[in-house]
Amino acid sequence: MELLLKLSRLDRRWIFLFIALAVTLPFLFPVELPTRPSSATAGVFNAIEKLPENSVVLVSFDYGPSTAVELEPMAHATLRQLFAKNVKVVAVSISPEGAFQSRKALNGPVEELKRKVGVDWVNLGYIAGADKALRAMGSSFPAAFARDIDGRALNQLPIWKRVKNYDSFELILDWSSGYPGALEYIKVVSAGYKRPLGVGVTAVTVPEYFPYLNSGQVIGMLGGLRGAAEYEVLVKQPGTAAKAMVAQNVAHFTIAGFILFANIVYFLGKRR
Amino acid sequence: MKRQIPLLITFVAGLVMMVQFFIPAANQYGDMFLTWFNVLAAVAYVLGAGSLFVVNGKVIQRRGRDWQFKVVLLVALAGTLLVGLFWRYSSEAGLMGYLNPSILPTDEGTWFDFMFQYIYTPLSATMFSLLAFFIASASFRAFRARSIESTLLLVTAFIVMIFRVPLGELIWYHLPVLGQFNIGKLIEDFIMNGFNAAGQRAVLLGASIGLISVSLKIMLGIERSYLGGD
Amino acid sequence: MTEAYHSLGIWIAAFLTLCIFSFLYKDNPFYKFAEHVFIGCSAGYWMVLGYWTMIKPNLVDRLLVGEWKYLVPAVLGVMLLLRLVPSVSWVSRWPICFMVGITAGFQIVYTMEAQVLDQVNATIVPLWGNATYGQTLANWILVVGVLTGLIYFYFSVEHKGPLFGWTSRVGIWVLMIAFGAAFGYTVMARVSLLIGRVLFFRDDFWPVFLHTFGK
Numbered sequence: 091m092e093l094l095l096k097l098s099r100l101d102r103r104w105i106f107l108f109i110a111l112a113v114t115l116p117f118l119f120p121v122e123l124p125t126r127p128s129s130a131t132a133g134v135f136n137a138i139e140k141l142p143e144n145s146v147v148l149v150s151f152d153y154g155p156s157t158a159v160e161l162e163p164m165a166h167a168t169l170r171q172l173f174a175k176n177v178k179v180v181a182v183s184i185s186p187e188g189a190f191q192s193r194k195a196l197n198g199p200v201e202e203l204k205r206k207v208g209v210d211w212v213n214l215g216y217i218a219g220a221d222k223a224l225r226a227m228g229s230s231f232p233a234a235f236a237r238d239i240d241g242r243a244l245n246q247l248p249i250w251k252r253v254k255n256y257d258s259f260e261l262i263l264d265w266s267s268g269y270p271g272a273l274e275y276i277k278v279v280s281a282g283y284k285r286p287l288g289v290g291v292t293a294v295t296v297p298e299y300f301p302y303l304n305s306g307q308v309i310g311m312l313g314g315l316r317g318a319a320e321y322e323v324l325v326k327q328p329g330t331a332a333k334a335m336v337a338q339n340v341a342h343f344t345i346a347g348f349i350l351f352a353n354i355v356y357f358l359g360k361r362r
Numbered sequence: 363m364k365r366q367i368p369l370l371i372t373f374v375a376g377l378v379m380m381v382q383f384f385i386p387a388a389n390q391y392g393d394m395f396l397t398w399f400n401v402l403a404a405v406a407y408v409l410g411a412g413s414l415f416v417v418n419g420k421v422i423q424r425r426g427r428d429w430q431f432k433v434v435l436l437v438a439l440a441g442t443l444l445v446g447l448f449w450r451y452s453s454e455a456g457l458m459g460y461l462n463p464s465i466l467p468t469d470e471g472t473w474f475d476f477m478f479q480y481i482y483t484p485l486s487a488t489m490f491s492l493l494a495f496f497i498a499s500a501s502f503r504a505f506r507a508r509s510i511e512s513t514l515l516l517v518t519a520f521i522v523m524i525f526r527v528p529l530g531e532l533i534w535y536h537l538p539v540l541g542q543f544n545i546g547k548l549i550e551d552f553i554m555n556g557f558n559a560a561g562q563r564a565v566l567l568g569a570s571i572g573l574i575s576v577s578l579k580i581m582l583g584i585e586r587s588y589l590g591g592d
Numbered sequence: 593m594t595e596a597y598h599s600l601g602i603w604i605a606a607f608l609t610l611c612i613f614s615f616l617y618k619d620n621p622f623y624k625f626a627e628h629v630f631i632g633c634s635a636g637y638w639m640v641l642g643y644w645t646m647i648k649p650n651l652v653d654r655l656l657v658g659e660w661k662y663l664v665p666a667v668l669g670v671m672l673l674l675r676l677v678p679s680v681s682w683v684s685r686w687p688i689c690f691m692v693g694i695t696a697g698f699q700i701v702y703t704m705e706a707q708v709l710d711q712v713n714a715t716i717v718p719l720w721g722n723a724t725y726g727q728t729l730a731n732w733i734l735v736v737g738v739l740t741g742l743i744y745f746y747f748s749v750e751h752k753g754p755l756f757g758w759t760s761r762v763g764i765w766v767l768m769i770a771f772g773a774a775f776g777y778t779v780m781a782r783v784s785l786l787i788g789r790v791l792f793f794r795d796d797f798w799p800v801f802l803h804t805f806g807k
Contacts, residue, residue, distance in 0.1 A: 129547070342527045404642035438629045565770075
């Protein structure tokens with residue numbers, strides 16, 4: 091019992107070491123386990139699957155480098171699915187960091203599936219103002235944007251002829267890690283303009299967005315690295331997220347084990 | 363004068379923003395005000411940087427605690443401003459960047475892009491990743507089932523942590539009797555879409571109504587704490 | 593970016609990452625150095641972005657083509673900066689009030705629509721006659737959970753007796769389950785962030801390390 095009590099007061103640096111090992115070692119001995127997609131994830135997948143060829147989708151990149159590990163795999167998987175279905179993609183960001191991330195996210199799928207800028211996709215870059223910017227876009231996209239992120243005049247691009255306002259898009263997707271992001275899209279685009287909206291969010295904000303999923307204000311939600319892994323299963327293209335889940339397994343069990351151990355010692359101590 | 367005019371500005375600005383939803387003719391004023399807002403938001407960043415210079419400059423001047431690191435901070439700030447505002451050289455455009463106004467110091471291949479990719483990004487990501495260690499340590503030290511409420515919290519957290527990863531699901535499906543049920547669906551339907559959605563919705567409704575009432579109080583001049591003293 | 597710049601950048605990124613991680617052992621000058629670099633770069637980054645995305649297109653460019661109504665935000669901006677001068681800092685109230693008023697007016701409408709009316713609407717669900725018993729149970733949990741949770745937050749009446757006492761107790765249980773789910777997902781998020789850094793060392797740094805030392 092004395093030993094257990096001593097262990098329950100372990101120096102936190104030992105805990106840090108255990109966590110570091112729990113996250114690092116699984117990559118040396120990777121064992122991939124099946125991931126079952128949830129209905130929240132399937133909501134986004136099914137919405138994209140139902141899109142007719144040549145329809146236009148707005149994809150908003152509203153995350154920064156610190157959360158790219160969770161959101162970039164989602165972005166990759168959905169962009170591959172969209173491009174494979176010959177859906178046109180208009181990319182935008184209402185978060186300044188998102189514009190930088192959008193280039194990284196688009197590069198891979200665009201090159202793999204050989205999609206042409208200006209014809210199959212365009213990246214509008216960052217627009218300032220958060221929810222106010224969304225409102226400006228809702229009034230008129232041509233009034234809100236003159237050039238794309240690389241300085242090309244938009245009125246010269248074939249894809250731009252189809253973009254007027256939110257009604258031009260069959261579906262709107264937002265990858266968001268905080269403010270500004272998914273909540274602004276829900277308030278303005280989903281509630282205000284009544285357009286179908288799918289979101290991908292970091293795991294920490296997943297519980298907060300369930301009321302919106304439950305109310306139908308979002309048609310689907312990808313939650314964190316788990317959501318990205320589920321999506322990779324649905325599109326049958328395992329990527330970064332599926333591989334990273336191996337470390338997630340061990341880390342979760344390690345933390346749960348610590349909490350369980352501490353509580354067992356607590357109850358044993360109480361009985362004494 | 364020092365308080366009456368600011369309160370009037372708050373009221374008029376808020377009224378225009380509300381009215382534009384109901385009267386389309388007011389849209390142009392709403393859009394104009396929003397553009398002005400964006401400019402002021404950007405100026406607030408300048409104010410923030412200015413404050414950093416002033417506060418840290420004072421620490422350096424009087425050789426306060428860790429003053430050497432304040433020098434590092436100001437050098438990093440000044441360096442970022444220099445490359446971000448003036449340094450138009452990039453690996454693609456070369457020195458032509460200085461002659462072509464459409465090439466910005468923030469484009470791909472510039473030194474600002476280098477700073478973003480190799481300094482800001484790893485620092486930002488690593489700062490946040492420290493939280494994984496602290497959450498493990500904090501929950502080991504403090505998370506105890508001392509009451510019904512904390513037990514409910516702990517049990518739910520446990521279920522979500524264990525059974526929302528593939529290894530936990532695999533273990534579940536090998537359990538006798540329980541293994542026949544889809545644990546992912548049970549968690550999603552009853553915990554996340556049930557109790558969690560209900561609890562989060564209650565918090566959301568309360569917070570939203572509070573936000574609306576505070577916004578109205580601000581617009582009507584009842585709430586004036588944002589004006590500061592004097 | 594050329595390969596040399598990329599390699600240099602990866603080495604810098606790895607060094608800064610290890611500096612931050614060194615804090616886990618104890619506070620030290622390397623961590624303080626990296627922390628202060630982060631604060632400086634972060635402030636500079638947001639200012640640079642603010643200039644190129646907001647001030648230049650919405651103010652500088654418009655004034656240069658003669659749209660003189662944009663002198664108003666220019667003047668307001670200067671007034672905001674006067675906050676740094678203690679003797680005239682009261683002048684900054686005007687732009688602050690303008691921003692506060694805009695935000696207040698904007699939020700009232702959108703919050704009411706998306707976060708009150710739509711959410712209340714989604715809570716009005718049938719409590720019997722659903723297709724499955726599971727759906728009925730889920731609807732009961734939702735309705736009872738929202739109502740008891742709201743009663744818990746109503747502090748104008750003492751939480752005693754069968755009406756407010758018991759219902760607020762149930763409310764806090766519902767909230768605790770919600771917070772437990774939030775904690776579980778928070779752990780998932782934080783671990784994911786750490787996984788990101790491990791992947792950086794495996795996929796970005798390790799190849800550069802081998803390349804640098806001639807393999």
